[in-house]
Amino acid sequence: MAEHLTEHIVFNKPKIELHVHLDGAIRVETILDVAERRGITLPACTVKEMTHICVVHQPATLTEFLGKFTEYMHIIAGDREAIKRIAYEFVEDKAKEGVIYVEVRYSPHFLANTDVEPIPWNQKEGDLSPDEVVRLVNQGLADGEKAFNIIARSILCCMRHMPSWSMGVVELCKKYKKDGVVAIDLAGDESLNCEAYPGHRMAYEEAERCGVHRTVHAGEVGPASVVKEAVEVLKAERIGHGYNTLEDQVLYKQLLEQNMHFEVCPISSKLTGACDPDFTKHPVITFRKDKANYSLNTDDPLIFNSTLHLDYSTAQKYMGFTEEEFKRLNINSANSSFLPEKEKKDLVNKLYEAYGMVENTGF
Numbered sequence: 202m203a204e205h206l207t208e209h210i211v212f213n214k215p216k217i218e219l220h221v222h223l224d225g226a227i228r229v230e231t232i233l234d235v236a237e238r239r240g241i242t243l244p245a246c247t248v249k250e251m252t253h254i255c256v257v258h259q260p261a262t263l264t265e266f267l268g269k270f271t272e273y274m275h276i277i278a279g280d281r282e283a284i285k286r287i288a289y290e291f292v293e294d295k296a297k298e299g300v301i302y303v304e305v306r307y308s309p310h311f312l313a314n315t316d317v318e319p320i321p322w323n324q325k326e327g328d329l330s331p332d333e334v335v336r337l338v339n340q341g342l343a344d345g346e347k348a349f350n351i352i353a354r355s356i357l358c359c360m361r362h363m364p365s366w367s368m369g370v371v372e373l374c375k376k377y378k379k380d381g382v383v384a385i386d387l388a389g390d391e392s393l394n395c396e397a398y399p400g401h402r403m404a405y406e407e408a409e410r411c412g413v414h415r416t417v418h419a420g421e422v423g424p425a426s427v428v429k430e431a432v433e434v435l436k437a438e439r440i441g442h443g444y445n446t447l448e449d450q451v452l453y454k455q456l457l458e459q460n461m462h463f464e465v466c467p468i469s470s471k472l473t474g475a476c477d478p479d480f481t482k483h484p485v486i487t488f489r490k491d492k493a494n495y496s497l498n499t500d501d502p503l504i505f506n507s508t509l510h511l512d513y514s515t516a517q518k519y520m521g522f523t524e525e526e527f528k529r530l531n532i533n534s535a536n537s538s539f540l541p542e543k544e545k546k547d548l549v550n551k552l553y554e555a556y557g558m559v560e561n562t563g564f
């Protein structure tokens with residue numbers, strides 16, 4: 202986007218990011234590097250050309266946007282070194298943006314080439330399972346945490362169009378709870394399949410039963426009823442995007458009362474066609490006025506050619522966000538993180554300190 206070039210840092214203080222896809226946050230250089238090492242031909246050989254291919258330039262649809270992943274996922278999937286590397290580099294990139302705590306999400310199945318049916322991205326069957334993918338990402342994130350002094354946790358995604366994977370996803374959440382996996386998510390094309398299939402419902406029931414935290418992509422392009430289902434049936438504790446909640450004022454009021462957290466992604470919402478491209482009409486303006494609980498996030502910075510700074514500067518420039526609101530939303534984000542209570546409290550205190558605030562100063 203053009204704004205990217207003129208972006209400036211409007212909130213140069215510690216930040217929290219809760220909604221970002223690992224496979225939507227890969228460096229273009231890394232895609233080119235790995236393709237070369239693996240001897241896979243790409244339609245582009247420079248960073249500039251490859252960026253052009255991966256990026257959504259104009260507001261599109263969610264379905265068109267999701268198609269962008271097919272440009273490069275086959276390069277990374279099935280490759281142990283590449284998977285560990287993208288996780289490590291992700292942490293480095295976030296640290297550079299001033300993020301001190303991040304929850305990064307991905308589908309282990311999308312990066313595997315065995316124990317997954319169908320095998321994604323036209324890969325040949327190999328020997329990398331979703332289980333090992335999670336271990337590799339955990340390792341890359343843990344190495345990144347040590348090197349760059351931030352906290353990185355992960356969320357495993359079920360995919361809307363693949364309900365048969367979902368029980369496997371929740372089992373991985375349970376298995377790797379002690380290794381930084383904090384929650385389950387349901388991502389993918391909400392516009393194609395609105396009501397959650399039994400496979401997803403069963404996985405979320407199991408998650409709740411086992412104390413695995415839950416977030417769901419809902420009301421991004423789908424109607425408010427998807428948000429209602431996420432909360433009432435899937436027992437979501439946070440909502441990914443959630444913009445269309447505003448279409449159902451009864452539901453919205455109820456979620457405000459419950460202090461439901463909305464994971465808002467401003468730049469993403471324009472380029473996926475989820476929201477009006479005029480940022481001055483963005484739903485997060487209503488969220489802010491109502492003192493709702495929400496975060497600001499990049500979602501897929503590779504595909505939107507964006508950074509977290511761009512989301513913040515957009516909020517400031519077009520939506521009237523102030524420094525005080527940035528502090529408030531980051532404190533809310535920390536409080537809505539999926540960390541255990543004690544670690545959450547430490548994180549919130551870190552923010553209070555960095556923002557020069559005494560704890561419990563009410564807004």
Ligand SMILES: O=c1[nH]cnc2c1ncn2[C@@H]1O[C@H](CO)[C@@H](O)[C@H]1O
Nearest residue numbers: 222224306307308358388389418501
């Ligand atoms: O904004 C979004 N809405 C719905 N699904 C998404 C979005 N961004 C990425 N993914 C999907 O989540 C998968 C796991 O990370 C990605 O591969 C992509 O298919």
